[in-house]
Amino acid sequence: MIKNFTVILSLLLVAIITLPACSQHKPSAAENINFLTVVVKTNLKNYFDQNKADELIEKVTEMERKKLFEGVSEEVAAKMITDMLRKETHDKHFNIIAYTIKPQAEAKQTQPQNQQPFTAGITSIKILKNNIGYIKWDACIAGEAAFKKIRSALDSVAGCKQIIFDITENPGGDGASSAFINQFFYESKDYQTLLVKKCTGEANWHQSEVIFNYSQGPKLFNTPLYIITSDKTFSAAEYFAFTAKEMKRATILGKTTAGAGNPGNAMSTYLQNSDTVFWMFTPNCQITTRAGHSLEGVGVKPDVELTSNNWVNETVDYILKQN
Incomplete structure (x- = not known):
């Protein structure tokens, strides 16, 4: 509207x-x-x-x-x-x-000759040492085409012992993309009611999370999840980390996110x-948890601050020390 x-x-x-x-x-x-x-x-x-x-x-x-x-x-x-x-x-x-x-003539000349393939914001998928899955997620993109790409990425790491989501360069976008991912990591649906929203002209707060209930797909409910964040992690990407931290579903590593909620x-x-x-x-709009917690102006603080020049390797070392 x-x-x-x-x-x-x-x-x-x-x-x-x-x-x-x-x-x-x-x-x-x-x-x-x-x-x-x-x-x-x-x-x-x-x-x-x-x-x-x-x-x-x-x-x-x-x-x-x-x-x-x-x-x-x-x-x-x-x-x-x-x-x-x-x-x-x-x-x-x-x-x-x-x-x-x-x-118009100049714009045609400057258009790239080779169009890059659609990735749905997933720019890298790897299996790291000791069978640790790694997904670099650089943009929150929703829609059926995006969901197919995201689902394919999750299928690629479904057999891994742990999974790392790197959202250090994710500026956000459509929050439905994180809602789509969340359904494969949470067995309980409690996470779907964690966040509430109120927008311009609305008198009451209402559920923020988009609901997905796919019957098929990888069940990663018990796979340890690690999320790497930075001060460039913004908006919808922050809520992916925020939800995981509030629900105690993942370990957050890196730096505090931007705080743009x-x-x-x-x-x-x-x-x-x-x-x-x-x-x-x-x-x-404003978004908070039902208990009133907000990331606006605060960001998501990591459980583990990363300090090296290679955060992925540092995260892998951290994971291996936990096992």
Whole structure:
């Protein structure tokens, strides 16, 4: 519902705040930035904390009154607003980016000749020494095609004594991907009700976890699980580690994760005839455990801090010492 509203809103903004369609006038940086501030203030109404949203809208207006955007580029203005939003909310999910649209002919020339195969975010699968399975998971991607790839990766390590999930470079994405993985590691379904969510416009908290109950697939319920995290582990990837730690299902190793727990919506829009596109991500939900524990601004702290130059080898050494 909110996503559809954002798309409609984007179209309306383009229609309302642009010059007539017949005009070929190319907007200046100042015109683009003026458009950006209108877009930002409109999208901030989707923020889950409505009182804070009003404060943030006033902050953007104040930046305009102080003429802080005069003489700067669209990219700089976008960063200035992003920095302000993050400072005021401590929410790393807030993000605004300005980028240039390449002409169609140029874009065709710069497209890669060889398209990379779809991996569903799984970039490496290995069997390490002493039959330890290793999966490097670099993006949370959902959908039937992704689930088939993830299932294949899990099948590849199903016979291993222990399994390592390396999510040190995973920036997050679709949380349904971790929900899909979780069903193969938890015999009890209690984990499915661990997290609750409340989004913009909702009066009550409700279950956050997407429910999967596949009847077939590897049963890894008793296989020891180790998850390697870093400060680059972000958003949906953090919840994979967070759930495992809260449920005492895995040992977390590495560094504390980013602490970006509030999901939201992304949108892109631009002013007519402009070659600058603005992309904005606005958090519109909160997620906590039923007991009120949150990773927002805190992250997931590892059980074992890794300090070497090779975290995978250090994790393997740790595992071998436990057995």
